[in-house]
Amino acid sequence: MSTFKDYAKRAKQRMKSGFWQQAHQNIRTEQQVAATLGLNARKVGEEGKRMLERSIYDYDGFCEEQEFYNKVVQLLESDELVSNPIMRLADSDYMATLSPSQKQTYISRLAARYRSAVEKYRSLHR
Numbered sequence: 001m002s003t004f005k006d007y008a009k010r011a012k013q014r015m016k017s018g019f020w021q022q023a024h025q026n027i028r029t030e031q032q033v034a035a036t037l038g039l040n041a042r043k044v045g046e047e048g049k050r051m052l053e054r055s056i057y058d059y060d061g062f063c064e065e066q067e068f069y070n071k072v073v074q075l076l077e078s079d080e081l082v083s084n085p086i087m088r089l090a091d092s093d094y095m096a097t098l099s100p101s102q103k104q105t106y107i108s109r110l111a112a113r114y115r116s117a118v119e120k121y122r123s124l125h126r
Contacts, residue, residue, distance in 0.1 A: 014056075023052050026116055033108040044105065065113075072117035086111050 014020065027048040034044035055065060068089070075085050082088060090110055095103055 022116070026112055027052070029115070030109060030112045033112060034105070037104050037108060039101065039105060039108075044108075047105075048109075068113060069117045069120065072114060073121055076118065076121055086114055089114060 027045050030048050031041040031045045035041045071089055072085075075082050075088060086107060090107065095106060098106060
């Protein structure tokens with residue numbers, strides 16, 4: 001999907017699906033979480049915008065987000081009681097390379113993605 005027509009089709013789908021409202025809400029949520037953790041909310045917001053830009057212009061990012069959502073669905077539908085789903089979804093190898101403040105940022109973003117996926121799941125399965 002690299003033609004201009006395909007890009008326009010995806011842009012139209014984003015507008016119809018409420019993508020932008022959800023994206024703004026996610027960034028605001030991440031900023032609030034960062035503020036409660038004592039992190040720089042402005043930097044977190046800027047990083048969220050960069051991630052949003054990458055997800056728009058990178059189809060692989062969409063696929064990655066869909067894979068994340070599928071993992072969340074598996075956790076929610078499993079019979080196993082999951083006490084810490086965020087750490088189950090976290091990439092431990094990647095986290096080992098981060099500083100403590102970067103780990104906090106990574107976990108807060110992961111938590112926001114998890115909440116968003118759970119909300120999406122609940123809205124689709126009512």
